[in-house]
Structures are given as structure tokens and as C-alpha cells.
Amino acid sequence: MNIIIGILIVWAVLAVLGFVIKGLLWLAVIALVLFAATVLWGMLKRGASSRS
Template identity: 55%
Template sequence: MGLIIGLLVLWVVLAVVGFVVKSLFWLAIVALVLFVGTAVFGAVRGRAVR
């Protein structure tokens, strides 16, 4: 579970950097997609463990 939270934090940081630096807008989009994917993966995995 710690890995999932670490990845979510990393994706948020990359998204913020992508939005702050206008030339790195693509980084923000990729980070948001990865954030959603990681959140879904964590939710599905969390339900399977219970």
C-alpha cells in the first residue's frame, strides 16, 4: 500500500510541475492519467485483499 501512495504523490508532483512550466504541459497530462490509473489499481487491489 505504501508503494501506491508513493506513486500517487509522485504523479501529483509531476502534474503540478507540468502545469507550472507551460512548456511541460504534456507532463501534467501524463501525470494525471497515471494518477487516475494508480488510484483505480489501488482501489481494485484493496478490495481484492479484503
């Protein structure tokens, strides 16, 4: 679970940098998509482990 939290922090930092630096708006979009994917993946893994 610590790895997922670490990845989420990295994606959040990249998203903020992308919005702050206008030339890196594409970085913010990619970071937000990856943030959402990581959250979903973490929820699925957590749900699968609690069912076992």
C-alpha cells in the same frame, strides 16, 4: 499500500510541475492519467484483498 501512496505523490508532483511550466503541459496530462490509473489500481487491489 505505501508504494501506491508514494507513486501517487510522484504523479501529483509531476502534474503540478507540468502545469507550472507551460512547456511541460504534456507532463501534466500524462501525470494525471497515471494518477487516476494508480488510484483505480489501488482500489481494485484493496477490494480484492478484503474479499480474500
